[in-house]
Amino acid sequence: MKNKLLPIFITSIFIIIFIFFYKGLQNSNIYTPEAKINNKIPSFSGELFFKDKIINSSDFFKLDQFYLLNIWSSWCVPCREEHPLLMNLGKNNNIELIGINYKDTKINAKNFLSELGNPYRKIIFDKKGVNAIEWGAYGVPESFLIKDGIIIKRYIGPLNQKLFSEINQLIK
Amino acid sequence: MKILKLSFIFLLIFSFNSLKASNVDMNSKITKNLRCLICQGQSVYDSDSEFAISIKVIVDKKLEEGFSENQIYDFFKEKYGDWILYDPVLNKNTYILWLLPILIFLIGGAIISKTFIIKKK
Numbered sequence: 604m605k606n607k608l609l610p611i612f613i614t615s616i617f618i619i620i621f622i623f624f625y626k627g628l629q630n631s632n633i634y635t636p637e638a639k640i641n642n643k644i645p646s647f648s649g650e651l652f653f654k655d656k657i658i659n660s661s662d663f664f665k666l667d668q669f670y671l672l673n674i675w676s677s678w679c680v681p682c683r684e685e686h687p688l689l690m691n692l693g694k695n696n697n698i699e700l701i702g703i704n705y706k707d708t709k710i711n712a713k714n715f716l717s718e719l720g721n722p723y724r725k726i727i728f729d730k731k732g733v734n735a736i737e738w739g740a741y742g743v744p745e746s747f748l749i750k751d752g753i754i755i756k757r758y759i760g761p762l763n764q765k766l767f768s769e770i771n772q773l774i775k
Numbered sequence: 776m777k778i779l780k781l782s783f784i785f786l787l788i789f790s791f792n793s794l795k796a797s798n799v800d801m802n803s804k805i806t807k808n809l810r811c812l813i814c815q816g817q818s819v820y821d822s823d824s825e826f827a828i829s830i831k832v833i834v835d836k837k838l839e840e841g842f843s844e845n846q847i848y849d850f851f852k853e854k855y856g857d858w859i860l861y862d863p864v865l866n867k868n869t870y871i872l873w874l875l876p877i878l879i880f881l882i883g884g885a886i887i888s889k890t891f892i893i894k895k896k
Contacts, residue, residue, distance in 0.1 A: 609889075616882065645854075706825055732829030733836070739854035741813055742826060 642754050644747075647737045652704055652712070652726035663725065669698040669774045670749040673723070674735050676705045677715035679743040681761035686719045688767045693722030697774045702726040705735050705743045748773065798838045805834050805847055808861045818861065 647660045664670055673689060675682040693700050702723035704712050709728065727734055738747065741759060748756035748770060756773065758766055806820035811827045819827045819834075830851070837847050851859050863869045 609886075613886065706829075731832050732825060733833055736826075736829045736833050736854065 649727035652728040677711040685761040689722040
C-alpha cells in the first residue's frame with residue numbers, strides 16, 4: 604500500500620510544480636510601476652529655477668490647496684505634448700502647478716518655457732535628478748496631484764485630455 | 776617634529792582615501808542589488824539610464840550622510856516598493872519563493888532516505 608502511494612505522491616507534487624511554473628510563464632515579465640498613492644509627500648530641499656536659492660518642501664505646500672507637481676524637461680518630447688494641457692490647468696485658480704525641471708540645462712528649459720509658456724508657480728531645478736527620485740518618479744513626464752500634504756493621484760507618463768478632465772473633476 | 780607633522784598629513788590623506796574607497800565599494804555593492812526599474816533585466820550598477828545614474832548619485836549622497844546599507848535599501852523600498860531589490864524580503868507574496876526550495880530539499884531527502892532504507896531492508 605505504502606509503495607503504491609509514494610509514486611502517486613511524487614507525481615502529484617511534480618504536477619503541482621509544473622502547473623505553478625506554467626502559470627508563471629504566462630505572467631508578463633515587463634514591470635509596470637504601481638502608482639503608490641495616499642502617501643505623504645516626501646520632505647526634500649531643492650534649488651529654485653529662477654532664484655538660485657535652496658528651498659524646503661515645507662515652504663512649497665500649504666494645506667487646503669490642490670497642487671500638481673509635474674516633472675518635466677526640455678529634451679522630453681511627451682512633455683512638449685502635454686504642455687498645452689498644463690497651460691490650461693495653470694489658469695484654474697483651484698490648483699497650483701509646481702514643476703521639477705529634470706536633468707536639464709537652464710538655457711534649454713528657459714527656451715522651452717518662453718516658446719510654450721510657463722504654467723508653473725514655482726520650478727525646482729533638479730540638475731542631477733535627485734529630487735525626482737525622492738518623489739519616487741521613474742522618469743519624465745510624471746505628475747502628482749497633492750492635497751493636504753498627501754499624494755492623492757499619480758500620473759506616470761504624459762497627461763492627456765481624459766486625465767486632464769479627471770484632474771478638473773477632482774479639484775472642483 | 777617635521778617628520779611627525781608630515782606623517783600626520785600622510786595619515787590624514789591616506790585615511791580619507793580609504794574612506795572614499797570603502798564608500799565606492801559599498802556603492803557598487805548596493806547598486807548591484809538595486810534593480811533598474813526602467814531597463815528590464817539590468818541592475819542599477821550595470822545600467823547607464825538616467826534613472827540609474829540618479830539612483831547612483833543618491834546612494835553616494837546617502838553614504839556620505841552616514842546611512843547604513845539597510846537604511847539605503849529601506850529608503851528605496853519606501854519609494855519604489857520591494858521590486859527594486861534583487862534580494863526579495865520574506866512576506867506574503869514571496870513566501871513560496873523562500874519555502875519551496877527548502878520543501879523540495881526536504882521531500883527529496885525523505886525520498887532518498889526512504890529508498891535507501893527500503894533497499895537495506
